[in-house]
Amino acid sequence: MKKIQFKGGTMLNPVPVVLVTSKNSKGDTNVFTVAWAGTACTKPPMLTISVRPERLSYEYIKESMEFVVNLPSEQLTKKVDYCGVKSGRITDKIKDMGFTLSPGIEIDCPIIQDCPISLECKVRSITPLGSHDLFLAEIVKVHVDESLIDKSGKIHFENAKLINYCHGEYYPMTTQPIGKFGFSVQKRK
């Protein structure tokens, strides 16, 4: 393999792309698109999102210290893009996209019903990094579309048709696994 070198850059690909909802103290809600998101800890369950301070969502999240990460499925791709190119400062994206909201259970921030999975989050720390601030948050409640859960209680994320974001483009996810956790060392029965 002959490799070409580049200067340091945000080349971690693919990543999930998510819709983050937030609410300010006046009760205004907003949604924006986030690709710089990641799982950070198992116990307590935590994730991070990186947000530029100029975003309206930044203001709302910093005020309430809460947000919801909604995982969109592929039929929402155009809406995901829209929420990432328009600011809530100029238009009501929730109304524009016709999203149905329902209240959070553990936090005072709505989830998007149109998304099959939603994670209610409470911010635990905010770290300025440069262009973005890193919000570390605890996942305090998880909502999953019941059609993704089988009789044994297993959640089939692979059937949710979630979206991968890779170097500026959106890609669908396949339902066929190419391995599973630990299969490399599993003994044949």
Ligand SMILES: Cc1cc2nc3c(=O)[nH]c(=O)nc-3n(C[C@H](O)[C@H](O)[C@H](O)COP(=O)(O)O)c2cc1C
């Ligand atoms: C695919 C995609 C991924 C994005 N990821 C991020 C991100 O991780 N962090 C961020 O601050 N902005 C991100 N943005 C940009 C914001 O979503 C965009 O600036 C949005 O208009 C902000 O909305 P708001 O001002 O209503 O909060 C992304 C945009 C797109 C299209």
